[in-house]
Amino acid sequence: MNPASLSEYLFASGLLFAIGLAGVIVRRNIIxxxxxxxxxxxxxxxxxxxxxxSHISEGLPDYDGQVLVFFIITVAAAEVAxxxxxxxxxxxxxxxxxxxxxxxxxx
Amino acid sequence: xxxxxxxxxxxxxxxxxxxxxxxGTLAAWLATASALATLVLTYLTPSSADPVKFSWATFxxxxxxxGLIRDELAMNMMLIVTGVGTLVHLFSLGYMKDDEAKGRxxxxxxxxxxSMTGIVLADNFIMMxxxxxxxxxxxxxxxxxxxxxxxxxxxAKKAFCVNRIGDWGFMVGILMVWAMTGAxxxxxxxxxxxxxxxxxxxxxxxxxxxxxxxxxxxxxxxWLPDAMEGPTPVSALIHAATMVAAGVYMMARFFFSIDGGxxxxxxxxxxxxxxxxQTIAWVGGVTSxxxxxxxxxxxxxxxxxxxxxxxxxxxxxxxxxxLKPDVAMFHLYTHAWFKALLFLGSGxxxxxxxxxxxxxxxxxxxxxxxxxxxxxxLGTLALAGFPLTAGFFSKEQILDVAFKQDKAxxxxxxxxxxxxxxxMGRLFFITFFGKPRTDHAxxxxxxxxxxxxxxxxxxxxxxxxxxxFVAEAISPLYHHHPFKLFSAAFLASILAFAGGIxxxxxxxxxxxxxALANQPVAKLFANKFYVDEFYAWFVKWFINFKAxxxxxxxxxxxxxxxxxxxxRITATLGALFNRAQSGSxxxxxxxxxxxxxxxxxxxxxx
Numbered sequence: 001m002n003p004a005s006l007s008e009y010l011f012a013s014g015l016l017f018a019i020g021l022a023g024v025i026v027r028r029n030i031i032x033x034x035x036x037x038x039x040x041x042x043x044x045x046x047x048x049x050x051x052x053x054s055h056i057s058e059g060l061p062d063y064d065g066q067v068l069v070f071f072i073i074t075v076a077a078a079e080v081a082x083x084x085x086x087x088x089x090x091x092x093x094x095x096x097x098x099x100x101x102x103x104x105x106x107x
Numbered sequence: 108x109x110x111x112x113x114x115x116x117x118x119x120x121x122x123x124x125x126x127x128x129x130x131g132t133l134a135a136w137l138a139t140a141s142a143l144a145t146l147v148l149t150y151l152t153p154s155s156a157d158p159v160k161f162s163w164a165t166f167x168x169x170x171x172x173x174g175l176i177r178d179e180l181a182m183n184m185m186l187i188v189t190g191v192g193t194l195v196h197l198f199s200l201g202y203m204k205d206d207e208a209k210g211r212x213x214x215x216x217x218x219x220x221x222s223m224t225g226i227v228l229a230d231n232f233i234m235m236x237x238x239x240x241x242x243x244x245x246x247x248x249x250x251x252x253x254x255x256x257x258x259x260x261x262x263a264k265k266a267f268c269v270n271r272i273g274d275w276g277f278m279v280g281i282l283m284v285w286a287m288t289g290a291x292x293x294x295x296x297x298x299x300x301x302x303x304x305x306x307x308x309x310x311x312x313x314x315x316x317x318x319x320x321x322x323x324x325x326x327x328x329x330w331l332p333d334a335m336e337g338p339t340p341v342s343a344l345i346h347a348a349t350m351v352a353a354g355v356y357m358m359a360r361f362f363f364s365i366d367g368g369x370x371x372x373x374x375x376x377x378x379x380x381x382x383x384x385q386t387i388a389w390v391g392g393v394t395s396x397x398x399x400x401x402x403x404x405x406x407x408x409x410x411x412x413x414x415x416x417x418x419x420x421x422x423x424x425x426x427x428x429x430l431k432p433d434v435a436m437f438h439l440y441t442h443a444w445f446k447a448l449l450f451l452g453s454g455x456x457x458x459x460x461x462x463x464x465x466x467x468x469x470x471x472x473x474x475x476x477x478x479x480x481x482x483x484x485l486g487t488l489a490l491a492g493f494p495l496t497a498g499f500f501s502k503e504q505i506l507d508v509a510f511k512q513d514k515a516x517x518x519x520x521x522x523x524x525x526x527x528x529x530x531m532g533r534l535f536f537i538t539f540f541g542k543p544r545t546d547h548a549x550x551x552x553x554x555x556x557x558x559x560x561x562x563x564x565x566x567x568x569x570x571x572x573x574x575x576f577v578a579e580a581i582s583p584l585y586h587h588h589p590f591k592l593f594s595a596a597f598l599a600s601i602l603a604f605a606g607g608i609x610x611x612x613x614x615x616x617x618x619x620x621x622a623l624a625n626q627p628v629a630k631l632f633a634n635k636f637y638v639d640e641f642y643a644w645f646v647k648w649f650i651n652f653k654a655x656x657x658x659x660x661x662x663x664x665x666x667x668x669x670x671x672x673x674x675r676i677t678a679t680l681g682a683l684f685n686r687a688q689s690g691s692x693x694x695x696x697x698x699x700x701x702x703x704x705x706x707x708x709x710x711x712x713x
Contacts, residue, residue: 021700024696024700025693025696025697025700026693028693033692099691099692099693100691100693102690102692103689103690103691104690105688105690106688106689106690106691
């Protein structure tokens with residue numbers, strides 16, 4: 001079985017990103033929105049890895065991109081912790097995590 | 108020495124204002140002393156043709172000087188001003204004895220003497236204009252002396268504002284004269300060739316505007332009767348003898364300098380277009396007629412005299428308009444004495460009756476105040492033109508001039524002479540004869556010597572001033588007109604006098620009420636032809652009209668278009684952007700996504 005080509009990876013990554021974006025736009029629950037955001041991040045990581053793998057120099061792939069993905073995953077873990085903490089604090093103060101009820105920024 | 112004449116009253120005014128306001132008595136004596144000193148100085152100063160002067164402000168092509176003219180016209184006018192002024196000061200010592208603000212009053216009098224001296228001695232139009240305004244100011248201050256009384260404050264304001272109208276024309280006239288002759292100084296004023304006659308006529312009428320304001324000619328006469336709100340000596344000095352005559356003096360000075368002073372004004376008719384001086388003559392004539400008619404139905408003793416002043420000023424202006432400024436000045440000179448006498452006499456009566464001014468509340472004063480009554484009678488005779496009094500000579504000259512030049516004006520002058528005798532007879536009979544009609548009149552006593560002495564002194568020139576041997580010595584610009592017995596003017600003036608006095612005798616001698624008061628015509632006279640009401644209505648209408656234009660500009664142009672317009676634009680834009688701030692997270696993220704897609708699309712594919 002042939003390994004998947006670059007364009008197939010990019011297609012999957014784009015699909016993932018689009019699903020994430022659509023989720024961010026249409027969902028009301030802030031936790032789901034947050035998960036969708038992670039989905040978009042994962043799509044970006046997948047793109048990085050795919051390019052890294054396809055970019056071969058002197059018989060070896062370029063590992064810079066894959067190293068960057070590790071950093072992104074660790075930073076994303078920290079970010080998820082902060083984001084969830086904010087959501088908990090929000091829930092404590094407003095008793096809701098539905099974004100259509102959080103419209104105090106309306107001009 | 109001439110400078111001293113000008114500066115003494117100023118020094119007195121300054122001293123009083125700066126230090127003596129609380130010490131009224133000292134201020135009064137100081138002001139009187141300065142008036143007397145200027146009289147003596149004026150008498151001692153020899154007249155000479157050369158003015159003393161220094162340059163005050165020099166511009167390219169224009170040199171404004173401050174100078175004192177000392178010709179016969181000026182010096183003799185000064186004799187009138189300081190002579191009447193001194194006697195009025197003397198009278199004021201008694202009349203204003205118990206006034207609270209004596210210092211302020213005498214400060215005003217001194218300031219007036221200073222400004223009037225300035226007008227008389229000014230050797231150019233600019234200096235004259237400055238002092239012209241200064242007499243306006245001192246007149247304002249003195250009319251409003253009792254400013255706590257609302258009517259006095261209003262009268263002062265009215266006098267000032269009405270004078271502004273005339274002064275505006277005067278200033279335009281001065282500038283026109285300057286433009287045409289290139290000189291402001293009276294001694295250098297000569298008309299160059301080729302000045303269009305119409306321009307000259309307009310300039311003359313503009314200069315005349317100043318005289319209309321100051322000498323209270325129709326239609327600006329309304330301020331003078333109201334000015335009687337001031338203390339009576341002020342009315343005598345400023346609003347009868349001197350300041351109101353300044354307009355006539357100014358016209359005489361102007362003609363005198365245009366004419367070169369050599370030709371006895373015989374060339375003026377060729378210089379000026381007919382419409383200009385005829386307008387002046389008719390303004391004077393109409394004023395004298397209207398004022399005489401109004402005087403017949405006034406009940407305030409000072410108002411009657413005020414209207415008679417208007418009427419006599421009309422005579423003078425008429426003589427000016429007939430291009431006989433010498434005759435006008437002669438009448439000014441005799442009028443100054445007897446009108447000051449009449450006003451001071453009325454002041455004595457008012458004082459004796461505890462500041463009662465209504466003649467119907469007086470009566471029977473002849474026996475109680477004999478000196479006042481006799482001097483008042485002499486003044487009345489002089490004003491009415493009784494033969495061999497001062498007024499007779501000058502009035503006869505005016506009648507004569509009018510008879511020779513314009514028969515219509517002659518008829519008008521004769522009618523006015525008749526009316527003058529009539530209303531003065533009415534005034535005299537009601538005030539001094541009959542029985543006392545109120546307590547105040549019942550208890551009236553003769554005034555003290557400080558007050559009757561000026562009356563007695565003024566009575567002398569009221570009789571003698573007209574005789575040629577006196578007039579030649581002190582009347583400005585006097586030219587001896589041979590007196591013709593049984594000339595038309597003489598007969599007319601005798602008839603007018605006899606008719607007027609007879610009618611007044613029949614209607615008012617020993618009467619307690621005015622038989623004419625209920626006639627509709629009399630009401631018209633008593634209400635001064637409703638001129639004041641018309642002016643009030645007109646001014647109101649004009650201000651409302653102006654206000655509505657300004658209100659339209661403010662409401663629609665400034666408020667609606669500029670201020671309102673900008674605010675509305677801002678508000679609309681704000682409301683537009685306000686919609687974007689929905690507060691919905693989805694919308695924000697959606698817009699962000701759309702934006703990113705748009706940016707990528709544009710950078711990659713375009």
